[in-house]
Every structure is written in structure tokens, then in C-alpha cells.
Amino acid sequence: MPLVALNLDQARTAYAALELRAATSDLQIATLQATVDALNTSQATVLDRANLLTQYTVSQAQSNAQLLANQAGQVAPDIPLNDFIAALGLAVALGEASMPDRAITSVTTSLQAYLTFDTAQDGSTKVGVRFYQPELGQPTALATATFGIEKIPPQPGAPAPRNLYTVLQSKQAVYTNPAWLPFMSGTPPVSPAAQVVTEVARIFANIGAWTFPYIVQEAAVIATLETTLAGLVAAAAPSPGASAYANIVAALANLASALNPANRSTYVAGDLYALTAALDATTRLAQTLVT
Helix, strand or coil: CCCCCCCHHHHHHHHHHHHHHHHHHHHHHHHHHHHHHHHHHHHHHHHHHHHHHHHHHHHHHHHHHHHHHHHHHHCCCCEEHHHHHHHHHHHHHHHHHCCCCCCCCEEEEEEEEEEEEEECCCCCEEEEEECCCHHHCCHHHCEEEEEEEECCCCCCCCCCCCCHHHHHHHHHHHHCCHHHCCCCECCCCECHHHHHHHHHHHHHHCHHHCCHHHHHHHHHHHHHHHHHHHHHHHHHCCCHHHHHHHHHHHHHHHHHHHCCCCCCCCCCHHHHHHHHHHHHHHHHHHHHHCC
8 A cells, every 4th residue: 555645535545444453453452461361360260279179189188097097996896805705694694693493504606797806915915806897898708706605503512503583582572571560760760671672573573674784773772771771670689690681781782882883894794693692691691580
């Protein structure tokens, strides 16, 4: 296009084309600037997301480490194997104690579980039982342990100890004797002997839900009532028999206190047998006082 136009219309056309180019350049510059701004904004967003992903990755790594630590803790035994066997023996003994005309001489049990091994403080190896949980592996990996519990009979010639049901029946029969009625305590006066009879009836009514802590609790109640009765008997007629009765009742109270769940966390069948024998001993001496 010539720089100098001799024709006015030609000059106008050239000027209009120049203005159009200038406007187009401005539009392209504006578009380019908008694109640059959009890219800057996108870059900031990408950086923010990258930072969030980095933080999330770090936190997940920490969470995974904690999960691994928790899973390792889950491999610890639910219960030591010897405690499990002791608990089973006590359960069998409680079942036998509720049956006055039956005896359980032996029990054989098979257990499927994870068997864990740990070293005790004394250097010995402790075997533990971990019951199956899906997150810990396939059930096909469970081990099987079979063991038996045998009840040791008394020595030849020695009387067999009576079970708890029979002992409580005898206690109820002894304290039903009218000879105990003069011994009253409290305001208004009540008969501790009659309260023992009532307490035994309550124990029999709950026989389907016997647990050892429950038996210990009831033995403590009976020991308290018999302690009151022993004091009344000693005050009314002091005698060697009354003193012996008071001593044997104190032994029952001490045993019940020692077996209290607040003082003990685990029990064995021998604890039940000892408590039964103590309850029987107070009954036998009480019988001598009214015959």
C-alpha cells in the first residue's frame, strides 16, 4: 500500500484498515493476557492441590504405620492358654455344684484358635489363645489344641467333699430349727438364722445364673449373718462350742473377703471347692449347737 495517497478515498480505506489492525492487535493482546492470567491461576491451584496431596500422603503414611502397630497388637493373645483351661475347669465345677445328684469326673475339649507364644519375665514360654478374626488371616490357619480335665478323687478312706448345692440344703435345714428363734438382732428384732434360710432360698432361685463372683457375694452375706448369730450365741451361753463356731464363721468371712472380685481377677475350680468346704464347716458346727 503506498504511504502517500493521491486519492482521498484510497487514503480513507488505508486508514480504516490500519485502525482494524490496531483493534485486532489490542484484542489479541487482551486475549493473551487473559490466557496468561488463567495459567497463573491454574498453576496456583495445581500447587495448592500438590501441597494437599503431599500432606495427605504424609498423614496416610502415619496412619498406615499406626494400623500396622495396631494389627501387631491384635496378634497378642486374648487369654493365656492356662487361664482359659482354668476358666473352663471353674465353669465345669460350677455346673457340677448346681447338681446334688451328679458328678463330672472328666472333660475333654478341642479348641480351634491362633496359638501365640510369648516369653515371660522369668524366661519361660507362655502359650496364649487368640480367637479367629477375619482381619488376622484365613480360618484354615487356625491351630487345634485338645486337652482334658480330670477330677482327682479323694484319698481312699477319706470322705468325699459335698457339693455346693448339698451344702446349702444342709445349711437351710440346720437354720430352720426352732432352737435358733430366741436369737434376735436389730430393730425391729429379726432372726439371723431365718435370714440365712431366706438367703439360701434366694441362691436356689437364681441357680440358672450362678457365677463364681455371685457365689462369693452370697457367701459373704451368709458369713455376715452367721457372724451376728455367733455373737448372740456367745453372749447367751459362752462355751467352747460357741467359740469354735465363731472362729469357723470368721474363717468363712475371711475367705469370702479374699475371693472378692475387688481383690481377685481370676479364679480356679479349687477356689469354689474351698468356699464350699468353708460354708459346710460353719453348718456342721452350727448343727452341734442345737442338738
